[in-house]
Every structure is written in C-alpha cells, then in structure tokens.
Amino acid sequence: MNKYKTINRRKSDRIYVGNIPIGNNAPISVQSMTNTRTTDIINTINQINQLKKVGVDIVRISIPTTEAAEAFKIIKNKVNVPLIADIHFDYRLAIKSIEYGADCLRINPGNIGKKRKINEIVSCAKHNNIPIRIGINSGSLENDILKKYKSPIPEALVESAIRNVEYLDSLNFNQFKVSVKASDVFSAVKANKILAKKITQPIHIGITESGSLRNGTVKSSIGIASLLSDGIGDTLRISLAADPTEEVKVGYDILKVLGIRFRGINFIACPTCSRQEFNVIKVVEELEKKLEDIETSMNVSIIGCVVNGIGEAQMAHLGVTGGYKTSGLYQDGIRQKNKLNNKNIIEELEMHIRKKSDELKKIRTVNENDI
Template sequence: MKINRKKTRRINVGSVPIGDGAPVAIQSMTTTDTRDIEATVSQIESLATVGCEIIRLAVVDMEAAEAVGKIRLRSPIPIVADIHFDYHLALKVLDGAIDAVRINPGNIGNQNKVRAIVDRCRDRGIPIRIGVNAGSLENDLLERYGHPTPEAMVESALGHVHLLEKENFHDIKISLKASNVPDTIDAYTLMSERCDYPLHIGVSEAGPLLSGTVKSSVGLGYLLANGIGDTIRVSLAADPAEEVKVAWGILKSLGLRSRGVNIIACPTCGRLEIDVVGIAQRVEERLAHISETMDVSILGCVVNGIGEGKEADLGIAGGQGVGIYFENGEVVKKIKDVEIEEFIIAKVEERVEKMRKEGIDPNANPLKNGLPMHPAMGGAR
C-alpha cells in the first residue's frame, strides 16, 4: 500500500518540521504541575527517551507561564504552551524561550488581544496551533447544529483561523478532536478538503490504555492511511509514555516511521511449547530503550516459525525444550528453551553495538515488506 500524503504548508515547531512531507511528528502532554520545574523537566526527559518529539505544557496561571521559559531552556525537545482565555499568559510565555503556543483566538478576547499575540509570534517566528474540541464548541454553533457535528467543529476552527489571517498570520496548525471516532475522522477529512494548513490529529479523551489505544489506532490509522495528518497525539488516561509508544506503533504499522525494536510474535494456540506471550512481553520491555530499527521474531512453533519470521533481522522459534536461533531467515544454532530470553536480548544488543560502531544510520533501514518509508526516520528533526 502506498500512502499519498496530502501536501500541506510547512511550519516549524522549534527544530521539528511539520507539514509539506516532513515525517509525522509525535507529541504528548505533561501530567505534572508546570509550576514544578524539576518534576516537569524530569518527565519531559523521560518522554523524549521513548520517542516524544514535541511536548505540550498546561499554562494555568502567571506562575506557570514564568516557569515555561525556564523549562524550555532545559528541555531536549520543543515545547508548546497550552493557553486558554487569558492573553496575558500567552504574551508572558512569548517573552521567554518557547516553540509554539496553542490557543483558540475566539476565546482570547477582542481582536486587539489576538493582534498582540500574533505580533509577538510573528516577531519571534513562533507558530500557533488552533485547537478545537467537540466538548468546547461555541454556544451559537451548538444552537445552530444541535450538537458537536464535524461540520460545526470545522466551522469553529475556520473562524479561529480567520481571526489570525486577518492579521496576515499563516504559521498555523489545526486540530479538531472528538472522543467519537467517526466524528473525528469526518472532521479532519472535511478540514483537509477546506484548507492546506498542517493538521495535528488525535482522538480526544480516547479513554484508558486498552480502549483508548483501540480508538486512537482506528481513528488515526484511518486518517494517516488516507494521507491526512502531519503530527499526532494519542490521548490516553494513562502514563504519557504509553501515548508515545502507541503513537510510534501506529506510524510503524503504516510504514510512515521507523524506530526501535519491532517484535514479531505468533498468537497463542494449543501448539505452543514455550511461553511466547511472557517472553515477547519481557523482551519488548527490556529492549524499549533501543532506538535502532530492528525486527525481532519470537515464535512458538519450530516447524513454521522460521518461515513466519523470515523477514526479521533475527529471531527464535521454540518448542520441545529447544530454541532455533535464526538471522535473516537462516538457521544459525540451537539453544535450550530456558536460554531464549537472555540469548535474544544479548543478540539484539550485540547487533546494535555493531551498528553504532560502523556508523550505520539507526533509523534509515527500509522495512523489509516493501512499505514506503520517509527518508528521515526515527528521531528526525
């Protein structure tokens, strides 16, 4: 399948390009109190380690606004300040180090207040994200449409866009999120037809880890497969690190990005003679720190395992007390089944060390199934 991404305008959030064919960037949001600088920096660093590329911070008052600039100076990734209603907070964060602001111009106040923010953003080259959520639409739109329809969300967003365009400002990206997957898909599809601004896609308030992952994967996967989306956030009621991991999983499954170890494991069945589920889960967790691209198979059937995992860089097919270790589809040696977990981890780390010594680009390896890959992979900036 070839994904033809829609051509959108290019903006830059710090060092991360958004739109116009740039790799789909992964975002999350801190759960710490922004006023707690140490805790917030620590969480940002942890999220960057698992592949977060842009982070958003809630700016609830002037103390938080003052903290943002200090946090940005220590952050390894660009920061977006999330601001509602009070334009003074936007002006404050724009006085310091910041990479983007998220506002709804319509709830900031009169056009003079919007102009003050736009002028400051223009002077500093800072883009603005317009964020529309189904749960917070303007009353007049709700009265006219009856409920938060995709059409109402798009009209709201375009109204906010118009306020910025009146000031001749175009460094904009747009989000239109709903917790309902079909509405989210329809809203982004309609917006994609109506403008060429880059789109930040997500399913709002998707839910806990399991159900939220399903909803986000279906909604964002559909949009991305149809070429819609320049940056994404998976919104989960869970540790934000899980948001980043799921986002990477969605992009990797579509062949849009590549990062880290991809575990290929067979489903459970009555023929399994090794603990495929336990081994696969533990290996994935223990190798989560690796950013180099690699396919690793952990399969429970010696007869079919090598064939099923032949596209992997390396792997194990286990059964009847023995594991068959293979590389690039070729059998290398037999090992005891009790050694499988430690053996496969050691082999992965050995290969990663070799890649680093030889200066091999860790994230530019094309997927072996022929899916199209963007030339800038992984932590591309």
C-alpha cells in the same frame, strides 16, 4: 524486510516547532503532553526525559497560571525537546510563554476572548517566529456555533476552525497548524476530512479524551489510521488516560503498521498456546521494557513453537522458534548454529538484538553517507 504500500500524503504548508519540521511531506511527528503539575518542576522534567527516551518529537505543557508560566521558564532551560505551551482563556500567559522560550503555542482562539487579545498573541508570535496550533475540540466550541448546529457535529468543528484560520490569515500570519478533535471517532475523522479539503496548513490529528490505555488505543488507532491512510495528518498525539510514554509508543506503532515511519523494534509474537516451549508473553513484555532505548528500526519474531515460527523467523531481522529446552535462532532469515537456552532466553535475546541493532545502524549510516 516487509513491503508497504506508499501512501500519498496531502500537500500542505511547512512550519517548524523548534527543529521539528511539520507539513509538506516532513516525517509525521509524534507528540505527547505532560500530566504532572507544571509547577512540580522536577517531576515534569523527569516526565519529559522519559518521553524523550521513547522517541517523542514534541511535548506539550499546560500553562494554566502565572506560577505555571514561571515554572515553564525553568523547565524549558532544563530539557532539549521542543515544547508547546498549552494556553486557555488568559492571553497574557501565551505572551509570557513565548517570552520564556516556548517553541509553539496551542490556543483555542474562541476561548481567548476579544480580538484585541488574539491580535497581541499573534503579534508576539510573529515577532518571535513562533508557530501556533489552532486547537478546536468538540467540548469547547464557540457558543454561537453550538447554537447554530445544536451539537458539536463535524461541520460545527470545521466552521470554528475555518473562522479562526481566516482570522489569522487576515493578520498576515501563516505559521500555524490546525486540529479538529472529538472523542467520537467518526466525528473526528469526518471533520478532518472536510477540513483537509479547505485549508493548506498542516493538520494535527488525534482523538481527544479517547479514554483508558486499552479503550483509547483502540479508538485512536481506528481514527488516526483512517486519516493517515487517506494522506491526512502531519503530526499526531494519542490522548490516553495513562502514562504519557504509552501515547508515544502507540503513536509509533500506528505509523509502523502503516509503513509510514519506523522507530525501534517491531515485535512479531504469537498469542501462545499449549505448544509454546517458553513463556512468550513474559519474554516479549520484558524485552519491550528492556529495549525501549533502541531507535533502530528492525523486526524481531518471537514464536513459541515451529508451526509458524520458521516462516516468521525467515522474514525478520532476528527470529526465534521455540524448541524443547533450547530454541532456534534466525538472523536475516538464516538459521544460526547457536541456539538459545530457554532458561536464559530473555538475556540472550537482548544481547543478540542489541548486536543486530548496532550492525543495522552502521550499515544504514554508511548507505546514507553514500547518497
């Protein structure tokens, strides 16, 4: 029910991570990474399933040891989300991960070592039709590039990326995407803008090591939204020192605000004041938890009084305006006869939201079938 400005996205090549298309105007995919020990198979599987529940498209798993690779083999057979094997230093782990079913590799060629080792990784990836992400981070640049630039400035990140892009090109391998990340927002944004003009491969975007849930969300939102608004970015990850499911939620929220991709409920809620007739903050927090499983895109307005409540409710799929003991309910902008009991407002709203979600899903399915 909201109008969004169309963003002209940068043209890029198309690759696939499992069944997820990346690049060439495919939906921007949302990624996350497990933070359990990979050898802790049960908890890693549980975390992947939790990530799937909140809508993750792709999950990355660190493979630091042979034992982790063996665990990855088991994990891969127990989940149905595309998995990226994150490899550093040991090329043999990359090859083993491919053999064990990885849908993609994430490597920094600069720390893999001799070109012979990179060649073997690429040969195995090519044979198994598995893509690679060239991941360049400000904290792990090649020594000669650091020596040249003195510090990991954007130009240094891009030079490292181009060096590796050209090398993979020389091996006649084109199934790869590229990322240049920094913990400094402005460096990351500038590096990606420079890179976007130099390559045709898909670009993975994010602010690396961005920090805690609050600070990292702010930094990531500023940096990623800046790039997406310029049409740069084919897949993204929000890097937070927090529960990985929060990374996915923030990723979708950024895409939702920009009008790029929609999943789940967009809650419109007031910051509250003494006019509120029910506990708005508690209601929104509880509903967000209870309704994480809903994939249907919809706007729900929850306002504690009638000052802005009516206007917001008239623009949402479902809207609530706070009133004494009972609150008004709007559906598709129309005031409903039945009201919500403020004492049971969470339960009653959940029921109405789920019902509306089912209605929207059916309507959209019919419309898609008619196309």
